[in-house]
Amino acid sequence: MTEIRVLTDEAQYRAHSTLFRRAMHGGPPTDEQWSVTLPSYEPDRALAAFDSVEMIGTTQSYGSSLVVPGGARVPHGAVSRVGVRADYTRRGVLTALMREQLSSLPDPVATLRASEGRIYGRFGYGLAGRVRDLEVDTRRAVIPGGMTGRVRMLDQDTADKLLPELHEAIGLRRPGQISRWPGWWARQRDRRTEAENSVTVVHSGPDGDDGFLTYKVSPEKDFQHRLSIEDFEWATDDAWRDLWIYVTRLDLVDHVETEVPLDDASGWLFEDPRVVHTKDVFDEIWLRLVDVPRMLSARTYGAVEPVVIEVHDDLLPANSGSYRVSADGAERVEEQPDLTIPVDLLGAVYLGDTTFSQLAATKRIEGTRLADADALFAVAQKPICGTFF
Structure with a gap:
């Protein structure tokens, strides 16, 4: 047993x-x-x-x-x-x-x-966030203009001390991002030690340090190299742009690869948007709503008429029931539902990666007033975590 x-x-x-x-x-x-x-x-x-x-x-x-x-x-x-x-x-x-x-x-x-x-x-658990596997051909990549700030390279001891502080100072800006715990940073130190060519750079703007990225470079052939961005965080658009300028202007680097959210705007940085190529779209965040009423009350919603959503949760039956969701929040009710959804698919729509209408089209859920439900759960930015664990 x-x-x-x-x-x-x-x-x-x-x-x-x-x-x-x-x-x-x-x-x-x-x-x-x-x-x-x-x-x-x-x-x-x-x-x-x-x-x-x-x-x-x-x-x-x-x-x-x-x-x-x-x-x-x-x-x-x-x-x-x-x-x-x-x-x-x-x-x-x-x-x-x-x-x-x-x-x-x-x-x-x-x-x-x-x-x-x-x-x-x-x-x-529902698939709640995906990433684009992006590749940039730096041989043809031109970002007009110069940097507005400064980028400096850190030794590993300095990076180990600074990055946790800077990550917390930059803050979390997108749905799906998570805070990092001390053990996570300990494992990152170990991974950077194992990667002999791991490099960390920090961006400074007018108010001080406001972005960083960690990358490694691997050889391809005939003095050609591929740069893989492993960690990329920024507080301002200028920091984001300057760090992209830095990695795409490095000598002997022909390709840069990284993971970005589905609505990433990196392609618009370049004079020729064809230098940016999406190699793959892959699942990143699998989300489990452990306390459905608390999590429905934690997020904000669009300004449309309320929708009653019936949730089924076989593993945690206390979550099962009907919830009226509106711009004012969410509450458990005893009303006829407008749509019915299992808890894994509620997790899939929770951060805004997919919509109720898309799930209904595939016969995964049933109900009415799908457009209103979509508008309630709509987000300004697609989710990404960006922290592997």
Whole structure:
């Protein structure tokens, strides 16, 4: 019989890490890797499934905050390290882990990154945000004009100290962005150490430091190189533009690649917009509304007539019910619904990546007044997280 336990000590944490890495077809952490991984374990947030004394499955969450439409930040669980031992898959272990984690999570919402797209819908997670995989041909890239500020390169020790402070000072500006916890920064330090050519630059404007990016450069052929942006944050349009000027004018770099939101405007920077190419569109944010009434009340809505939405949640039945949503907020009601939706698809529309009308067109949901529902949940900016965990 599968038993779910909260892990409490370093030995259990290390076994948890080893099992997860094995589930991802990797080896156990070395002592050096473990010294960096250990700080990412937080009390009461690492769960494991056991068959008697044997650990057979893992999951974990990190305490964070999430920006919702309208700009509010709500407590958020960043779910990661989800794995089941290969000889125990398809035996209900993952379902038991997900049920226990979501039932005990202290946060009203959770997100994760899905290794496979078919896994998490049955646990109430919806695809709530996608990214464009962008490539810029710097051999033809021309951004008119010069920089308005200054870009300077940092050594790693300085970057390790400055970036957490600067990230917090810049703030979170788009739906889907999350705050970063100390363990996240510890893992980033480790990743930058492993990448011998990782570079961090900071932008300064008239009011001081207001943007940064971290990148690495890899060789292609005949002195040609590809620059991969790994982290890119900015507080002002000038900082964003200047950092794009910096990466596209580097010597011996022929291509720049990065991930951007679906409505990113980078192409308009260049005299020839064809230098910007979308290589792929990929899912990023999988969102689970753990406390539906709280999360419906946390975001803002468009100025249209109220719509009554009936939500079905088999895993967390307390969420099931009808909610009147209007420009004034949301409340639970006993009224005939205008539309009916499972909780995973409510998560999909929550940040504005997709619409009720699109889901209805594919026969995923049923109801009326879809245009009003779309207008209620419309957003000015498409969601992106930009923080991998």
